[in-house]
Amino acid sequence: xxxxxxxxxxxxxxxxxxxxxxxxxxxxxxxxxxxxxxxxxxxxxxxxxxxxxxxxxxxxxxxxxxxxxxxxxxxxxxxxxxxxxxxxxxxxxxxxxxxxxxxxxxxxxxxxxxxxxxxxxxxxxxxxxxxxxxxxxxxxxxxxxxxxxxxxxxxxxxxxxxxxxxxxxxxxxxxxxxxxxxxxxxxxxxxxxxxxxxxxxxxxxxxxxxxxxxxxxxxxxxxxxxxxxxxxxxxxxxxxxxxxxxxxxxxxxxxxxxxxxxxxxxxxxxxxxxxxxxxxxxxxxxxxxxxxxxxxxxxxxxxxxxxxxxxxxxxxxxxxxxxxxxxxxxxxxxxxxxxxxxxxxxxxxxxxxxxxxxxxxxxxxxxxxxxxxxxxxxxxxxxxxxxxxxxxxxxxxxxxxxxxxxxxxxxxxxxxxxxxxxxxx
Amino acid sequence: xxxxxxxxxxxxxxxxxxxxxxxxxxxxxxxxxxxxxxxxxxxxxxxxxxxxxxxxxxxxxxxxxxxxxxxxxxxxxxxxxxxxxxxxxxxxxxxxxxxxxxxxxxxxxxxxxxxxxxxxxxxxxxxxxxxxxxxxxxxxxxxxxxxxxxxxxxxxxxxxxxxxxxxxxxxxxxxxxxxxxxxxxxxxxxxxxxxxxxxxxxxxxxxxxxxxxxxxxxxxxxxxxxxxxxxxxxxxxxxxxxxxxxxxxxxxxxxxxxxxxxxxxxxxxxxxxxxxxxxxxxxxxxxxxxxxxxxxxxxxxxxxxxxxxxxxxxxxx
Numbered sequence: 001x002x003x004x005x006x007x008x009x010x011x012x013x014x015x016x017x018x019x020x021x022x023x024x025x026x027x028x029x030x031x032x033x034x035x036x037x038x039x040x041x042x043x044x045x046x047x048x049x050x051x052x053x054x055x056x057x058x059x060x061x062x063x064x065x066x067x068x069x070x071x072x073x074x075x076x077x078x079x080x081x082x083x084x085x086x087x088x089x090x091x092x093x094x095x096x097x098x099x100x101x102x103x104x105x106x107x108x109x110x111x112x113x114x115x116x117x118x119x120x121x122x123x124x125x126x127x128x129x130x131x132x133x134x135x136x137x138x139x140x141x142x143x144x145x146x147x148x149x150x151x152x153x154x155x156x157x158x159x160x161x162x163x164x165x166x167x168x169x170x171x172x173x174x175x176x177x178x179x180x181x182x183x184x185x186x187x188x189x190x191x192x193x194x195x196x197x198x199x200x201x202x203x204x205x206x207x208x209x210x211x212x213x214x215x216x217x218x219x220x221x222x223x224x225x226x227x228x229x230x231x232x233x234x235x236x237x238x239x240x241x242x243x244x245x246x247x248x249x250x251x252x253x254x255x256x257x258x259x260x261x262x263x264x265x266x267x268x269x270x271x272x273x274x275x276x277x278x279x280x281x282x283x284x285x286x287x288x289x290x291x292x293x294x295x296x297x298x299x300x301x302x303x304x305x306x307x308x309x310x311x312x313x314x315x316x317x318x319x320x321x322x323x324x325x326x327x328x329x330x331x332x333x334x335x336x337x338x339x340x341x342x343x344x345x346x347x348x349x350x351x352x353x354x355x356x357x358x359x360x361x362x363x364x365x366x367x368x369x370x371x372x373x374x375x376x377x378x379x380x381x382x383x384x385x386x387x388x389x390x391x392x393x394x395x396x397x398x399x400x401x402x403x404x405x406x407x408x409x410x411x412x413x414x415x416x417x418x419x420x421x422x423x424x425x
Numbered sequence: 426x427x428x429x430x431x432x433x434x435x436x437x438x439x440x441x442x443x444x445x446x447x448x449x450x451x452x453x454x455x456x457x458x459x460x461x462x463x464x465x466x467x468x469x470x471x472x473x474x475x476x477x478x479x480x481x482x483x484x485x486x487x488x489x490x491x492x493x494x495x496x497x498x499x500x501x502x503x504x505x506x507x508x509x510x511x512x513x514x515x516x517x518x519x520x521x522x523x524x525x526x527x528x529x530x531x532x533x534x535x536x537x538x539x540x541x542x543x544x545x546x547x548x549x550x551x552x553x554x555x556x557x558x559x560x561x562x563x564x565x566x567x568x569x570x571x572x573x574x575x576x577x578x579x580x581x582x583x584x585x586x587x588x589x590x591x592x593x594x595x596x597x598x599x600x601x602x603x604x605x606x607x608x609x610x611x612x613x614x615x616x617x618x619x620x621x622x623x624x625x626x627x628x629x630x631x632x633x634x635x636x637x638x639x640x641x642x643x644x645x646x647x648x649x650x651x652x653x654x655x656x657x658x659x660x661x662x663x664x665x666x667x668x669x670x671x672x673x674x675x676x677x678x679x680x681x682x683x684x685x686x687x688x689x690x691x692x693x694x695x696x697x698x699x700x701x702x703x704x705x706x707x708x709x710x711x712x713x714x715x716x717x718x719x720x721x722x723x724x725x726x727x728x729x730x731x732x733x734x735x736x737x738x739x740x741x742x
Contacts, residue, residue, distance in 0.1 A: 003495070003526060006522075006525055006526055007526075010522055014514075221509075221511075224509040224510060224511065224512060225505060225507035225508060225509025226509035226510055226511055227509065228478065228503070228505040228507060228509065229503065229505060229509065229523065229570065230526070231478055232476045232477075232478060232498060232501065232503045233498055233499075233523070233526045233527055234495070234498075234526060235495070
């Protein structure tokens with residue numbers, strides 16, 4: 001056992017210092033986050049207008065200038081007598097845009113008449129408010145002006161502005177998913193399947209890096225012929241386990257760095273005004289937990305298969321291609337069938353995919369995010385993964401033992417099967 | 426005598442090719458045991474079976490009195506024919522790591538590594554990366570790795586290949602010194618003169634089978650020609666007891682004097698001593714070359730077997 005740990009320790013420390021790892025673990029996320037911050041903090045403020053004052057020309061006589069307004073109407077709207085004066089102010093940049101409310105806007109008799117003809121409001125061809133700007137108005141200007149108009153229209157009919165708002169936009173949604181007990185606002189729904197995607201992507205990168213190290217290490221040790229010394233010191237199984245564990249921890253280190261950076265981002269982000277929305281992103285810890293367990297097991301599975309391949313591969317390049325081939329299906333299949341998970345996360349297909357060991361890590365994480373997965377299925381998935389890992393490691397260690405001393409020979413699949421069944425080597 | 430290795434009737438097939446065929450031999454404690462044979466004879470396969478890298482199809486192997494396991498592996502030092510070290514690592518770090526794998530503590534492995542590097546005149550290179558060392562230095566590091574953990578049994582495959590004469594002498598002295606300390610040494614080689622100089626007993630293998638097995642002195646006696654080799658001045662043909670003369674191969678002035686059946690080397694030496702016309706600078710028993718003995722016992726030439734093997738390797742790859 002202690003020899004396994006010695007190998008694990010060596011693999012971990014040796015690869016930790018490699019530039020390839022340092023770049024993958026720290027460089028990539030730092031670059032991605034820096035780009036994000038650059039976009040949000042440096043580029044975004046340039047769009048932000050200094051002007052918070054906008055004009056309107058009220059030809060419908062619907063605005064009462066002394067009405068007190070709620071703070072959510074964050075812009076100041078200045079009345080202009082006619083379009084020409086508003087235009088001058090716009091050209092002088094004292095206002096950022098102006099609205100023209102036509103006389104027909106408040107012609108409620110005409111509206112009633114239109115309704116008689118069963119026209120919907122979209123079809124009514126009079127009374128549309130016009131906005132004039134240089135196209136650099138803030139994104140929420142129209143929403144705020146809408147609110148401004150609702151308050152004033154409401155006032156005309158003697159209704160409180162807040163009541164008017166509720167009438168005009170009656171549903172404020174909080175979705176409570178009964179089966180998971182998870183409560184979320186509608187905006188946060190994408191997080192539930194974006195999170196598994198995010199986990200899948202970083203696990204993908206982590207496994208590609210570490211399985212690359214695993215296979216390259218084996219190819220190198222074979223090429224260097226140090227393999228013979230190592231396996232007369234420890235058993236192939238110890239070498240295999242030590243490598244998989246050491247590099248697994250390396251992969252986890254990489255993930256921890258990434259997830260840690262995301263947390264830092266989520267915590268520090270809201271300090272900046274333009275990133276305030278980050279605060280409202282809920283972090284479903286059940287998804288993260290299931291994700292980590294499943295992806296870790298998934299890593300062990302691919303690690304045990306890849307080490308057998310690594311020992312048979314004769315070049316680093318060849319081994320990297322195999323690594324991608326072995327790892328890809330587990331990611332691609334669930335992502336291609338993403339719509340199926342969204343349609344019904346408990347359908348037969350979704351359930352089967354989340355139990356098949358190869359596709360389980362991505363599938364199960366998506367399912368847990370989207371709906372309640374019975375606990376027994378989560379447990380069964382783990383059990384099946386463990387079982388497959390056991391079988392794969394056993395088979396691999398046989399191939400491994402046999403392949404260790406093959407230098408540059410071509411190997412047929414038939415020979416490999418014979419080795420696993422104990423007829424050669 | 427206590428056995429370090431006991432090999433009984435082992436056979437190993439690679440598909441239809443029989444690499445080792447019913448081989449039986451023992452290695453005793455504190456001896457240098459030589460395994461000889463052309464390339465492809467089955468030496469490395471046999472060593473790999475002793476070390477449990479390969480399993481024999483049949484037969485039994487005991488190492489240090491038992492079936493090989495982790496604990497036994499820690500008591501063996503192995504220098505493979507295919508030399509290999511981690512290239513991108515500091516010499517001292519790599520040695521320490523391999524020492525801990527053999528069950529040593531980090532401190533002990535580090536201390537012993539430094540001592541060995543000192544002994545091998547490599548102390549200055551302890552902090553160099555392996556790939557920065559010359560080929561000969563790497564060979565010495567590899568040898569140091571082999572004996573790092575004070576093994577009771579050392580198995581060295583072609584220990585002198587690629588070494589210059591100075592370093593060959595250094596390693597040879599260290600091996601003899603280990604032998605004196607009671608360490609058993611198994612040495613696989615195809616250099617006959619190394620065997621003559623160092624080995625106590627030998628096993629000659631051809632085509633997986635035992636060709637010759639026994640104490641080196643006995644073998645020498647058994648296969649010694651009824652002849653002597655001399656260098657010096659004088660008409661050797663005129664000496665009493667000399668049947669005919671041949672020039673020694675691979676030697677400048679050596680002459681092989683084949684003796685008549687009733688003559689003895691002692692009598693010839695006495696005759697030379699009494700003759701004012703003869704002066705010798707060298708006088709020794711004529712020992713047949715590896716090839717000669719090999720041809721005698723195997724019925725074919727060493728080179729032919731190796732050439733055939735090389736041809737087969739080529740078509741296999």
